[in-house]
Amino acid sequence: MCSLFGRKKTENREGHEKVRRHIYFSGRVQGVGFRYRAVQAAIDYHLTGWVQNLSDGRVEMEVQGRESDIERLIQSLMSASMIRIDHMDICEHPVKADETGFREKGW
Template sequence: MNVVRKHIIFSGRVQGVGFRYTACYLASSLGLTGWVKNLWDGDVEMEVQGDEASISRLVERLHEGRFIRIERMETEVIPVIKESSFREIY
């Protein structure tokens, strides 16, 4: 399994709609690690680490969220780090 880490900024209706909770639940169920947090400008920032297919599944399932509406994503591949869970940062 080839592990990658991505830094993603989500824009759209992504705050106040359960985005972070959903991201934590899905990422954990997919065996991914990293974190997610709200930004002051209404976007959500995430670093997610795992295999490419699982990260793609996470993003697909976030797009399917009932109240979530992702209008734009800025994605960058960043160096892999050692961590053991996916968490929400406040």
């Protein structure tokens, strides 16, 4: 499960607070384009991190950027017709200052 490591924030160039979230998604989240949509939305919203399927049927994501953009990413996933998110476990993680890009991890 996700652990809370404490809150660490940094300021990006626009002066907006950066945060990092570790999220577990449950529901109909595998085999429905969840990871593809997550990567595309993360790129659109200038977020960094990764997403991967888990063997228990959940999807795990670590995402970093402005809180409002992370919320937009989640709304994008929730509005997809094939995806059904029943539950999310969300924890705060320390910001990774040197991270670039958003990618799909395999298992």
